[in-house]
Amino acid sequence: MTGELGRRERKKQLTRQALVDAAVRLFTERGYEQTSVADIAEAADVSKRTYFLHFATKEDVLLADGGTRIDQAVRAIEERRPGAPLREVLAEAANRMIDNAAGGDLPNGLAAIRARLVVTTPAVQARVLHSLFTAQTRIAAALREAYPDTLDDVTAAGLVGALTGAVSAAAVASLRLGEPPERTRAVMHHAAEIALRHIESLDEHDAGHTAGATPRRS
Structure with a gap:
């Protein structure tokens, strides 16, 4: 039974990849x-019905790797080292998402065609925004669970939204300027650094609160 499930999953992945490759071409x-x-x-x-078993809309084929990026961010939070500060954990989550989104492991050209369409096609822009909201929700939930004493919902x-x-926003600005992938990746990392500066204050506040807490008496 396990072998049969494995074959089905491989076939499913091959079909999905064939659809992505066809769409890009x-x-x-x-x-x-x-x-x-x-x-x-x-x-x-494949049939049109098979397409919709894999992707809900035409735009979704451009976001075939979106789930993987979110999984990587959530995994970075879940696999954090004991006592890791918020900034360190979110920086790692951001790095994993950025490096994936920039197309480092997408040799079929998906990242390039998506980058062009996201600044020229309203339907793609709308779907990307929807996928961003989904990502924010999942990552925020993982972060809240990881730091229950520091963060509320x-x-x-x-x-995560910041x-x-x-x-x-930095990625879209870079794409509109027609900058090369390596430059877009660099500005995305820079934007992450800017956003992460505020998180340092939360880490410092949490550390100060812990240091100044009055020990419980038994």
Whole structure:
């Protein structure tokens, strides 16, 4: 049974990758607006129904790696070293997301075509914003669970929103200028550093609160 499940999962992943590859090729050759979901499915040699088993919309094929980026950020929080300060943990989460989003492991050209469309196509922009909200919600929940004595739900959401918002805004600005991927990656990291400066004050406040606390008497 385990072997059968493994084969099914591999087949599923291969189909998903074939759809991504077909979409990237067609978007590049024909243009995004001129390519339909049916075109992508046909190019990948699957049915339109199969396409929608993998992606809810045409825009979602451009965000095929989005779940992986969120997983990496959450994992960075969950795998933090004991006593790690907030800034260190969020910096690691941001680094993992940025390096993935910049296309370091996407040789099929997905990152490049997505970068172009996100600054030119309203439908893609809207879907990216939706995916950003989903990411913020998951990461904030993981952060709140990791630091229950330091953060409440609102503060965790605010920190994650400030960080991801700064990184996303810097990326879009860089893309609009037509800067190369390595430059976009650099400005995203710089934006993360700016956003993370406030988090240092939370770490310092938490450390001071702990140091100044009155020990309990048994």
